[in-house]
Amino acid sequence: MxxxxxxxxxxxxxGVRTPFVRAFSEFLKMDTFALGGASVAALLERTNLSHQExxxxxxxxxxxxxxxPNVGREIALDLGLPASVExxxxxxxxxxxxxxxTTAVSxxxxxxxxxxxxxxxxxxxxxEVSLPSKAVHLLAPFAFGKASPSDVMGVLSQLMPLGEILxxxxxxxxxxxxxxxGESAEKMATRNEISRLAQDEFALRSHERAAAAIESGRxxxxxxxxxTPSGALVSSDTIVRADTSIDRLGKLKxxxxxxxxxxxxxxxxxxxxxxxxxxxxxxxxxxxxxTPLAAFKSxxxxxxxxxxxxxIGPALAMPRALERAGLELSQIDLVDMHEAFAAQVLSxxxxxxxxxxxxxxxxxxxxxxxxxxxRLNVHGGSIAIGHPFGxxxxxxxxxxxxxxxxxxxxxxxxxxxxxxxxxxxxxLERV
Amino acid sequence: xxxxxxxxxxxxxxxxxxxxLGLPIxxxxxxxxxxxxxxxxxxxxxxxxxxHGDSSxxxxxxxxxxxxxxxxxxxxxxxxxxxxxCTQAEAxxxxxxxxxxxxxxxxxDSIVFDASAxxxxxxxxxxxxxxxxxxxxxxxxxxxxxxxxxxxxxxxPLKRATQAALLGFTKSVAKEVGKKGSTANIVYVxxxxxxxxxxxxxxxxxxxxxxxxxQPVLVRAPKGRKHPASDWSAPLEGKVALVTGAARGIGAATxxxxxxxxxxxxxxxxxxxxxxxxxxxxxxxxxxxxVDITTPEAPQAIVDFVTENFGGLDIVxxxxxxTRDKTLARMKAEWWNQAIDINLGAVERITSKLLEGxxxxxxxxxxxxxxxxxxxxxxxxxxxxxxxxxxxxxRGLAPVVAKRGITVNAIAPGFIETRLTAAxxxxxxxxxxxxxxxxxxxxxxxxxxxxxxxxxxxAAGISGTTLRVCGGALIGA
Numbered sequence: 036m037x038x039x040x041x042x043x044x045x046x047x048x049x050g051v052r053t054p055f056v057r058a059f060s061e062f063l064k065m066d067t068f069a070l071g072g073a074s075v076a077a078l079l080e081r082t083n084l085s086h087q088e089x090x091x092x093x094x095x096x097x098x099x100x101x102x103x104p105n106v107g108r109e110i111a112l113d114l115g116l117p118a119s120v121e122x123x124x125x126x127x128x129x130x131x132x133x134x135x136x137t138t139a140v141s142x143x144x145x146x147x148x149x150x151x152x153x154x155x156x157x158x159x160x161x162x163e164v165s166l167p168s169k170a171v172h173l174l175a176p177f178a179f180g181k182a183s184p185s186d187v188m189g190v191l192s193q194l195m196p197l198g199e200i201l202x203x204x205x206x207x208x209x210x211x212x213x214x215x216x217g218e219s220a221e222k223m224a225t226r227n228e229i230s231r232l233a234q235d236e237f238a239l240r241s242h243e244r245a246a247a248a249i250e251s252g253r254x255x256x257x258x259x260x261x262x263t264p265s266g267a268l269v270s271s272d273t274i275v276r277a278d279t280s281i282d283r284l285g286k287l288k289x290x291x292x293x294x295x296x297x298x299x300x301x302x303x304x305x306x307x308x309x310x311x312x313x314x315x316x317x318x319x320x321x322x323x324x325x326t327p328l329a330a331f332k333s334x335x336x337x338x339x340x341x342x343x344x345x346x347i348g349p350a351l352a353m354p355r356a357l358e359r360a361g362l363e364l365s366q367i368d369l370v371d372m373h374e375a376f377a378a379q380v381l382s383x384x385x386x387x388x389x390x391x392x393x394x395x396x397x398x399x400x401x402x403x404x405x406x407x408x409x410r411l412n413v414h415g416g417s418i419a420i421g422h423p424f425g426x427x428x429x430x431x432x433x434x435x436x437x438x439x440x441x442x443x444x445x446x447x448x449x450x451x452x453x454x455x456x457x458x459x460x461x462x463l464e465r466v
Numbered sequence: 467x468x469x470x471x472x473x474x475x476x477x478x479x480x481x482x483x484x485x486x487l488g489l490p491i492x493x494x495x496x497x498x499x500x501x502x503x504x505x506x507x508x509x510x511x512x513x514x515x516x517x518h519g520d521s522s523x524x525x526x527x528x529x530x531x532x533x534x535x536x537x538x539x540x541x542x543x544x545x546x547x548x549x550x551x552c553t554q555a556e557a558x559x560x561x562x563x564x565x566x567x568x569x570x571x572x573x574x575d576s577i578v579f580d581a582s583a584x585x586x587x588x589x590x591x592x593x594x595x596x597x598x599x600x601x602x603x604x605x606x607x608x609x610x611x612x613x614x615x616x617x618x619x620x621x622x623p624l625k626r627a628t629q630a631a632l633l634g635f636t637k638s639v640a641k642e643v644g645k646k647g648s649t650a651n652i653v654y655v656x657x658x659x660x661x662x663x664x665x666x667x668x669x670x671x672x673x674x675x676x677x678x679x680x681q682p683v684l685v686r687a688p689k690g691r692k693h694p695a696s697d698w699s700a701p702l703e704g705k706v707a708l709v710t711g712a713a714r715g716i717g718a719a720t721x722x723x724x725x726x727x728x729x730x731x732x733x734x735x736x737x738x739x740x741x742x743x744x745x746x747x748x749x750x751x752x753x754x755x756x757v758d759i760t761t762p763e764a765p766q767a768i769v770d771f772v773t774e775n776f777g778g779l780d781i782v783x784x785x786x787x788x789t790r791d792k793t794l795a796r797m798k799a800e801w802w803n804q805a806i807d808i809n810l811g812a813v814e815r816i817t818s819k820l821l822e823g824x825x826x827x828x829x830x831x832x833x834x835x836x837x838x839x840x841x842x843x844x845x846x847x848x849x850x851x852x853x854x855x856x857x858x859x860x861r862g863l864a865p866v867v868a869k870r871g872i873t874v875n876a877i878a879p880g881f882i883e884t885r886l887t888a889a890x891x892x893x894x895x896x897x898x899x900x901x902x903x904x905x906x907x908x909x910x911x912x913x914x915x916x917x918x919x920x921x922x923x924x925a926a927g928i929s930g931t932t933l934r935v936c937g938g939a940l941i942g943a
Contacts, residue, residue, distance in 0.1 A: 226559040340506065343536075344559060382559070395530075395557035 044317045045143035046327035046466050050154075050433025051078040052310030053261045055421035056273040058159035062307040064264045067096055068103075070309035070423075071110045071156035077259035078152065078311050079114075088323065090148035092122040093139040095131030095155030097424035098162045099124065106156065107135075128453035129373060130336065131155050132310065132428025133461060137334050139314050149319045154311025155425030209454060212342055216454065217291035217302060217376065219345035224296050224378035226344065227385050231296040234377035235284040238301040238418050240408070241374060245415025246277035253414060257310075257433045274304060274421040301377040306421030310429035312436070317466070327466040329436040332446070333359035334461035341456035346379040348458015349450035350386035351396070354403045356460035357448065364404035367462075368444040371431045373451040374416035383450065384411075413438065427451070432463070439465040469883070469899065472496060472906050494905035495647030498607035500673040500915070504727050506698040507536030508672040512575035514539050515565050515603075517596035519589055522547045522580040524613055524660050529554040531664045532578065535671070535698075540565035540574075542596075567599040574600065576609040576671050581632050582655060583615075585625040593635055604643060609671045610650035612636045616684055618657065629654075633682055640680035640938050644903030649679035649938075659687040665696065665924025674919065677880075677912035679903050680938035685927040689868055701922040703728035706776040708768065710734045710759055710816075711786030713742040715884040716834065719910035720783055723918045725750035729781060732772060734759070759786055759812040760804075765819035778826045781921045784813045784833045784856075789886060791845040802848045809852030814859065821867065828871040830921040833860055834913075835876040835932060841941040853878075857932050864930030873929035875920050880936025881907040903938030 053074050056062050062070060071094060079086070094107030103109050108122030127134040132155035139153035207216045224234070248254045249271055260270035279300070289295035290302070320327050335355040339348050349372065357364060364387070372380050384406055386392040393399040414434055417427060428451065435447040444465060451459040474480050475493040500508070514537040516528065525547030532539050533554040540563040541551050548562075555562040565571075577600055584590060597610075604610070614632045615621075621629070632652055640650035651670050655663055662685050669675050670683070697703060707724045711717040712733035721731045731752035735743040740756045747754035753775065757767050772779045787809045790801035813833055825831070838846050839853025860874045867874060881887060881898040887907065890898065899907045916935045919925055 223559070226561065228561055342510075343507065347559070386559070389556050391553035391556040395554065 043144050043146060044330055045140040045314050046317045046320050046330045047432065047436040048313040048315050048320055048325045048327060049078060049082045050257055050310065050312035050429060050436060051081055051259050052257055052426060052430050052433065053308045054258055054269050054272050055306050055308035055423060055426070055430075056269060057421070058305035058307050061263060061267065061269045061273065062158065062261075063160045065158060065307070066161040067098070067100065067106055067156045067158045067309070067425075068109050068113055070158055070307060071106055071154070071311070072113045073261045074154060074156065074259070074309040074311045075110055075152055076114055078313055081259070082313055082325070084150075084313065084323075086116050086120070088150045089116060089120045089152060091139070091142070091151045092120060093135045093142070093151055093153040094122065094124045095133075095135035095425040095428060096124055096126060096157055097128060097131055098157050098159065099126060101163060127336070127459070128455055128457055129375065129422070129424050129427060130451045130453040130457055130459035131425040132430070133334075133432065133449065133451055133459050134336075134428065136312060136314070136428060136432055137331065137461065140331050143314060143316050149316045151314045152311055153314055154309065154429040155427075156309030157423040157425045158307045159305040159423070160307050207454065209341055209345065214345070215291065216345065217297055220302070220376040220379050221291045221295045221297050223344050223346060223382045227378075227382040229296070229378045229381045229385070231285075233381055234296055234301040235281055237377040237381060238284055239279060239281055241377075241412060241415040241419040242276050242279050243415075244413060245272065245275045245419035248414040249275060250277070256437050272420055274306065275415070275419045297376055297378055301418065303375055303417040303422040306423045308421060308423035308426045310426040310433060312429050312432055328440040329447075329463045330466050332362075332462040332464045335359060335459070337458045339456045339458065344382070345454075345456055346375060346452035347382060347386065348452050348456060349460055350383045350392065350458070352458035352460035353383075353387065353448060353450045354397050354399070356462050357403070360462040362446065362462060364406070364448070367446050367448045368410065369413060369435060369438055369447040370406050370411045371435050371447060371449050372412060372416065373422070373427055373431065374412065374418040375422070375452055377418060379452055380416075383452070432461075435463050439463060469494075469906055492900055492905045495606055495645065497647050497676040497904065497906070498673050499676045499909070499911070504699050504701060507534075508668060508674070508698075509575075510536035512537045512671070513572065514576045514578060514671070515574050515600060516541050516545070516551070517565075517577065517579040517592075517600075518542075518545065518547070519581055519583045519592045520546070521583045523582050524580050524655060524663060525550045527660045527663050528578060528580060528613065528667065531667045533558045533560055535668050536560075537576075537671075538563065542567070567596065569599045569602055571603055573605045574603045574608060575605055576611070577604060578611050578613070578667070578671070580613045581629075582613055584628045584632070586628060587624070590628060590631055593632075597639065601642070604646070604648055606646045606648065607673075607676070608643065608646070608648040609675075610636070610639055610643065610648070611667060611670050612650070612652040613663070613667075614652055614654045616654040616656040616659075616686065636682075637680045637938075641903050644679060644905065644938055647904060649675065649904075651675075651678060651681045651683065653683045653685055656686045659685050659927050662687060662924075662927025665919070665922060666928065668698075668924075669919040674915040677904065677908035677935050677937045678916060678933070681934050683928065683933065684931050686929070688871060688873075688926050688929070696922065696924045700728035701924070702781070702918075705729040705780040705921075706732065706772065706778065707781035707783065707921065708732045708734060708772065708779055709783040709785055712746055713739040714746075715886070716879065716882065716910045716913045717783075717785040718746045720785060720914035720917050721746055721750045721752060723911065723914040724781065724783075724921065725752060727918055727922070729921075730776065734768070735786070759816065760808055764812065765816045768816060769819055769824045773824060779820060779824050779829070780826050781830045782817065782820060782825065782832070783917055783921075784816070784831070786812070787834060789846065789849050791849065793845050794847045797848065805848035806852050809849065810855045810859070813856065817863070825872065828923070828926075830925075831860075831863070831872065831874040832917050832920050833874075833876045835878040837878050837880045837934060837936050837939055837941055840878055840932075840934075860932065861930045868929065871926070873920070873926065875928060875930070876932040877913060877916055877920070878932050878934045878936065879908065879913045880934065880939035882910060882913055882935075883907045884910055901940045902936060906937065908935060908937055
């Protein structure tokens with residue numbers, strides 16, 4: 036954690052992301068290296084940064100290619116950056132992107148580096164579909180060696196039931212509980228008494244605000260057009276629905292439970308995309324002639340019992356980050372929360388506003404506070420924009436850094452929930 | 467040892483046939499037992515009805531316990547402590563539901579009733595009003611826990627009578643719900659001991675108390691000790707436990723549960739059982755200590771071993787015991803001596819030696835007594851004498867070691883399916899099994915779970931008492 040009195044401070048200089056598109060669509064032929072490379076290349080072009088200045092790439096990802104999991108380094112090599120630009124890759128489920136950034140901030144503030152590109156990417160379209168080990172073991176003699184007649188008989192005798200040897204569709208299930216994340220969120224909706232209507236209204240606002248940000252050109256600051264291998268140009272987010280309505284959202288069927296309240300409309304969807312930010316030591320940034328946008332005041336990562344409320348982590352992480360920054364929620368100008376599910380965000384908000392939660396779970400006298408909807412996710416969130424797991428952290432940091440820099444805002448609070456019962460939060464301040 | 471009726475009862479056709487024909491054959495309900503690790507939230511998803519008298523003095527700790535343990539609590543519309551339950555419900559995202567006294571309402575996992583404020587015979591009527599409509603709503607293997615005020619010298623006789631009435635009520639409820647595998651128990655809480663209710667309440671509502679029924683538990687505030695914080699999923703982390711007679715049965719089951727709760731277990735048994743003992747020790751990740759506890763050197767050997775290997779001891783389970791059954795007229799003096807010496811003499815000698823400095827502060831001593839020690843038994847003058855002697859021993863020792871935060875308790879198992887009971891003639895064995903509220907014998911781990919509970923930090927309020935793990939056995943009740 037950064038100390039109060041520090042000589043070195045890391046600042047956010049710029050941030051760029053690819054458009055976020057639905058999985059198995061426009062970016063089908065772009066893997067996580069290609070997506071990450073596109074965002075880093077765009078960042079370098081926009082900032083006109085000399086490649087010699089870059090110390091490292093710190094990358095976040097969730098679906099890491101098993102043959103080359105160090106995506107950060109691969110991006111540097113793919114882009115032909117100097118060999119000295121070292122690279123690492125971190126993974127912390129949906130908080131991976133924020134983790135990459137805070138890791139880079141730590142490195143800069145410790146003096147390990149002066150200039151780091153941090154970000155994240157994920158291509159759900161290119162997730163490796165793994166064969167069940169039974170199928171691998173059966174087929175190994177054919178693939179890797181000379182099959183004997185008995186191997187052939189062995190395969191034939193064990194082909195049934197077919198389900199055991201067919202590749203399984205990847206799904207976002209908790210390893211320990213086997214529960215799909217939407218099921219966990221569905222339980223949270225019930226336990227925190229979050230209505231379908233409240234979720235749909237939240238989702239609608241996310242779409243309206245994201246659509247407005249695109250329409251007004253606000254996202255041009257941070258979204259860059261990407262040319263796909265087939266030559267098509269993708270210039271804007273594709274998941275946002277400017278024309279959705281509470282009626283349309285209300286007609287969707289629940290997807291995780293028969294009588295549930297979570298729908299495709301009020302949940303984030305599988306997405307492909309990448310985002311990256313340029314971090315520099317403050318004096319270095321000034322020396323190179325850059326205008327810093329924002330800096331980190333604090334952050335916090337927490338773990339909660341995944342069998343209880345899987346995605347409630349931010350309700351604990353956000354107050355802790357505030358405490359470390361020496362701030363109260365009322366002093367925060369902007370709040371940006373990752374919208375895995377509307378139900379999850381609303382559950383966290385409800386806990387932040389609860390005196391009981393504060394007393395029994397945080398050791399505080401009174402509630403952390405109500406989050407004013409006018410300050411929350413001012414340009415929409417993951418429901419409307421999409422959620423390429425590793426890319427979301429850098430998207431949020433970029434949007435908030437730009438927002439702080441553009442307006443008369445001083446502080447922003449970020450909150451991200453993640454698989455495994457993780458919660459992440461950070462406080463940004465304008466520089 | 468298999469229980470034919472229990473197995474038969476699991477076959478729904480056989481069950482329906484026997485019921486339909488009206489055969490006088492008991493059909494015991496297979497008990498739901500905890501099979502998983504120690505859990506932070508053992509009551510996850512349980513629907514718990516909370517009832518009360520005119521006021522609920524212990525609602526703070528009850529609300530906290532039930533909600534933190536994962537329970538979903540229903541309170542009556544006029545509950546005087548609604549606010550207390552609401553705030554806990556909100557903090558843990560377990561919405562409070564409205565309990566209606568409607569016999570047709572949704573099924574309940576448990577009923578908790580705070581009767582500690584009842585002080586007149588008329589006020590007992592609130593028991594009837596609450597339980598009468600709810601009895602049929604209790605699920606199979608459900609739980610009833612009544613919370614009462616412990617007797618004290620300042621209570622007026624009427625309050626004393628009212629609180630005493632609760633015991634008869636609870637024991638009768640236990641008999642009525644036993645057929646369905648459900649239990650009912652009562653916790654008597656001293657005025658200032660509310661904070662120590664949490665552990666006992668969790669235990670009695672959990673699946674770890676499957677064979678404890680119709681029992682009173684007395685909770686007092688220990689002297690000079692703050693309320694213990696507990697890591698519910700590893701309550702004995704860092705503790706060192708000694709279990710005598712660990713090679714088989716209750717001793718082996720207890721060793722395994724103590725280890726599961728986080729303790730390092732020293733498994734002691736006779737050198738002749740070395741092979742079995744080593745196997746148990748290996749399985750629980752503990753260490754075997756082959757020592758004959760009847761020898762004069764045994765106490766010193768134990769002290770030397772645990773001091774050298776662990777620097778001390780936190781938990782002692784005196785489980786080793788023998789039966790030398792013969793009617794008194796036929797009993798040889800040797801058999802008398804053996805039973806008394808192994809069951810009582812060795813316990814006293816080892817405990818005294820350990821209390822010279824080996825047993826650490828906040829230690830736990832649990833002695834395995836027996837329902838026979840409470841009720842007496844034909845052919846067991848020696849055994850029953852030794853076992854009831856232990857009841858006096860824990861009562862006498864508890865105040866002596868209280869200053870150091872050490873608790874001493876006895877466990878009195880009823881009919882438990884072990885090597886000992888398998889040797890009983892079939893007719894008597896059947897009687898032993900069936901003559902209890904639950905209509906079946908207990909498993910060694912049922913006793914082990916009760917022992918393990920008494921050794922946890924949150925059982926600090928229980929000392930000098932005897933807890934029966936007998937399924938509500940009729941004998942000695």
